[in-house]
Amino acid sequence: MTTPLSLPCIDARTVAAAIAALPTRLQKRADAVIATRNDWLLSTTDTGVRVHLAGEVTVELAVAANQVETAVCTCLLSPRCAHRAAVLSACPPAEQQDSAESDPIPPDAETTVSAAHRAAARSLWDAAANLIENGCAAAGAAERALLLRAVHTARAVGLHRGARSGAELAEQLRRYGERSAEFSLTGLHQGAVETLLACHLVQSQTTLSSAEIGRARRRYEPVGGLRLFGLISEPVVTASGYAGVVTWMVDSSGVRYSMSDVQPGGVERCVSDLPVALVGSGIDHRRLAQRGLTLSGATATESGRLGRGVTVSAVPGAHVDQAWTSVAVRRLFDVPVREQVAAALTDSDGDEGRLGLICCDVEVSSATVHSVQVMSEGLPIELAVPPGVPGLLYAQNLRQLGRVPGARMRLVGRIAADRPGQLVALAIRPRRRSAVGDIRNLAWDPVTHAELSDSVEVDAVHPIWERGVETTCIQAPLMRASDRLHQVLRGGRRMARGPVCLRDVDWLRESAMPNLAQSFAELFSAAKSSERDEFGRRALLHGERFTIAWLRAAVMVTASRARSQRESWGLGEPHEW
Structure with a gap:
């Protein structure tokens, strides 16, 4: 029986190996096959699933624990064929088990950077730098597989910050390749910047703090009994295709907690009568915001997100607060x-x-x-x-x-x-x-x-x-600078060349932003570098220079936006941009 496409998970190293085994011509062919994935049909077999492609070609996946173990294509070129590589590339990456889950790093602990850390950071940096060099328009299954393998290696050695941002970068690349409406150029930009920054920290320091190395995944810790007072329910719609409601509450000491119901869907899920998925609550999110909760056996993350485990029981608050009159809530307004x-x-x-x-x-x-x-x-x-x-x-x-x-x-x-x-x-x-x-x-x-x-x-x-006029005036130059960085992400090095780029530098200087103008001048200078080795390849030093220049410009734009935000709220002192 044919069912809607739902591929099993796969280890990123398996995908990378399948792509690496293909010659360049077949790697491009694999990208073309992936572009037709909406026309694939999926059927079940005794050992897993069978994917039906165009031209009566099928790829059979042997699945164990919802993860691909082997893949066999019916074409004559199998196993080094584009069909097999395309199907494996289309499978979502499997969740990797982290040793840090059972042995979390204390918040104030420091980790000594090892050779394994540097090697993993180097491979992740190279994968992200390749994207900056050539642009996401030229990134196909091979580039995404290389990035996912680097993410897997980084996560395996405990570089969770770089692995998390690299995984988001790979996901945005997938969405771009599929022309998905969920693709976000801003998300791609943030993923690239965060990935490169995390790798740079590993390669330039001898020790890393827990914030610099990152945490394995969100952990729910026991917090005991809680009496929470409702604040508001907030609709949430994400660029990744999720939607729902988050309700915010506060305890008597002013600590904020949240209970969310965010699942795949659109704005139609943003309704206030979504039921609260807690044993014994019996209320929806609107009433939760009015009445609050009394919890026993509660668990929560460091950011205040409440868990919904079987050990958690809830009783709605007895008092309906429709005017923010509870003492705990009034303190927030003070x-x-x-x-x-x-x-x-x-x-x-x-x-x-x-x-x-x-x-x-x-x-x-x-x-x-x-x-x-x-x-x-x-x-x-x-x-x-x-x-x-x-x-x-x-x-x-x-x-x-x-x-x-x-x-x-x-x-x-x-x-x-x-x-x-x-x-x-x-x-x-x-x-x-x-x-x-x-x-x-x-x-x-x-x-x-x-x-x-x-x-x-x-x-x-x-x-x-x-x-003040200054806060408003700096937004246009910052937006133009961000657009230029986004264009480089789309088209690569070639988008940082030409007279229009020099006009960007002049405009930034005329907008009283000399430091930002200098960083973009360095970016455009690095883009024009054309020194090559004896084989005609661009010298590694100059490729590195371009990536570093792009990262420096992106960090300066982000810092300038943050300073502009602070000044618009009357925080901080005027400074030279």
Whole structure:
């Protein structure tokens, strides 16, 4: 019986060996076969699965424990054929068991860099540098297999930070090759930068901290009994094709915890009535945000993500809090805004990498087409809607806020990582004069004009919203610099040549960014290097120079964005860009 395509997992070394056994001509042929994977048919056999390709060619996979052991193709060139290599390349990489899972590295421990560490980092660096040199447009199954094998080696010797970013880089390459809608050029860029940085640290130092070497995987540790108070439920849509809801809670000491239901799907999964998958809870995420939980036998990660093991039991909170009136939640709003922002910019909420939540009191000042300007403790803030969530009420509610200047409210939002000075508004509670306002989740609850008008103080002088010009002016040059780095990722070295690149350097200098301009001048100079050895190959030194120059420019752009973010929130001192 034919079923939808669902290939078993495979060891990355098996894929790399199959690709390496092919001549260059057949490696290109394998890329063409992979491009037709949506037309493959899969059927079961006694020993595993059979993949039916075009032209009556089949590849039989012997599977044990959902992992490929052997692969046999029916064509005459098997086993050194493009069909077998293509099918193996299309299989998802198997999860590798880490020794660090049973022997975790203490947070303050240091690891001495060994020869095995340096060799693994070298192979991972070479695989990522090949992508920078030639671009993802030229990367096929062979390049991805080489990268996955390097990731496997890095993980085996305990270089978890480089292995994790390398795996994400390989996944983005796969999506690009398949022309998947889940492909993210930003994700590819971040994966390349993080992979190269992790390898550089290993090769340039003699010891590594636990943060530099990374952790094997997220660990759930016992935290005992917890009494948690609800804060908000937040819709989540990722670029990798996952969606759902994350509910945030806080205990009496101010520590934040989250309970998530994020699974493959689209924005249709972002509904507030998703049930909470905990024994004894019996509530959905909306009620969880209102009532909180009392847990026994709880487990949580270092970032506060709660586990859902069989030993965990839950009882919904007895009190329904629809106005953030619990003492634990009120304390969050007592922390000064700048202090919250400073903490959020140096940390992120778990594995999603999103900047932390901000809880503050605001007053609406004015509005534009795409945002609402508010003031909080004398600090100008722009409120914006989260990207990638069509069909929810964010945009409608934000427009409603902008129609009532002077409206006062309590707000929970998240710092927009790529937009300095902006806060993604998630939930509000109007400070009404006639009654205690209810919480309005801006994703699902419509905000009315009446409740906002009731929060305006009579005869009050509304604050004037004003932001410095410098923070706004530097965004265009930084965006242009990022676009140039992305173009190199797509097309390789050739995209860093030509008169337009020199104009980029001149524009950065004219924008008062001499340091950033110098880093891009070095990148473009390295791209023009054409010295070759006696066999006509580009000299290794110059290939290395180009990769290092690209990494240095990317790090400087990231650092400049971070400094711009801090300055937009009134943190830090002016400096030379």
